[in-house]
Amino acid sequence: METRQKGPIGRPRGFDADEALEQAMRVFWKQGYEGASLTDLTSAMGITRTSMYAAFGNKEDLFRKALERYEExxxxxxxxxxxxxxxxxxxxxxxxxxxxxxxxxxxxxxxxxxxxxxxxxxxxxxxxxxxxxxxxxxxxxxxxxxxxxxxxxxxxxxxxxxxxxxxxxxxxxxxxxxxxxxxxxxxxxxxxxxxxxxxxxx
Incomplete structure (x- = not known):
């Protein structure tokens, strides 16, 4: 019986994760952690909340990654x-x-x-x-x-x-x-x- 190779599951990520993280870093830098709403973040990053969670995790996870980017x-x-x-x-x-x-x-x-x-x-x-x-x-x-x-x-x-x-x-x-x-x-x-x-x- 022939086995077909399955393609990758899910749609490819339709945004530049590096640039999105750069924009998130700038929002947190300007507004602080609590001052930066999810709407502020996703708007600056140019992505939906679903995409943000999928790529970066929750808001705290995103902040941690933004801080790492800031340090580097x-x-x-x-x-x-x-x-x-x-x-x-x-x-x-x-x-x-x-x-x-x-x-x-x-x-x-x-x-x-x-x-x-x-x-x-x-x-x-x-x-x-x-x-x-x-x-x-x-x-x-x-x-x-x-x-x-x-x-x-x-x-x-x-x-x-x-x-x-x-x-x-x-x-x-x-x-x-x-x-x-x-x-x-x-x-x-x-x-x-x-x-x-x-x-x-x-």
Whole structure:
């Protein structure tokens, strides 16, 4: 008996998933997790809710994927900063990157990782916790880099790498909040430069 090979089940996806995720990231970046309705998201993505669920999962799943895209795209300056040869250059690249990304003319002001769930009700608590974990991961990566700088003699032995990492992250987060409130790139660059004046010597 002849067996016919079955074709793929279901209709092919009729949209660019990469571009749809880019648009979702921008909506979350601008409006936050709870502020972004499913209608806002699907309208920007150019797809139906059914297609969104099929391709990305529920809203929380979509946000997680959007955050990953943000980290690999606009927020990639963090990973690049960690590769700088000295601790001071790491700090400079980190803060300059925060200023530039928070004030890009083609993107919402501020930072998705900071503004995503600043005002979260019960339904937004998992995302608030997700973002706290994401930001703490950035602190840990800075801490590890500064610990290495101390071991290499690039920072004095009495320097606390945890405090230094939290200091930088706090300034970076503050830059994002100020940018969302309308501060200009020039204003925030002066803040970044001022923060670096007290950088511990080698």
């Amino acid at each position: 795209g606009p927020a990639a300056y963090v990973a690049r900063a960690l590769l700088e040869p000295t601790a001071r250059e790491v700090a400079t690249a980190f803060l300059n990157g925060a200023v530039q990304v928070s004030t890009r003319p083609d993107c919402p002001p501020g930072c998705l990782g900071v503004q995503g769930s600043l005002a979260a009700g019960d339904t937004g608590l998992p995302v608030r916790d997700m973002l706290a974990t994401w930001r703490n991961g950035g602190v840990s990566r800075l801490h590890d880099r500064f610990r290495r700088a101390i071991d290499d003699g690039d920072l004095t032995a009495g320097t606390d790498p945890v405090d230094l990492a939290r200091y930088l992250m706090t300034i970076g987060n503050g830059i994002a909040v100020q940018a969302a409130g309308g501060a200009t790139r020039e204003d925030l660059q002066r803040v970044a430069d001022l923060a670096l004046r007290g950088w511990p010597p080698a």
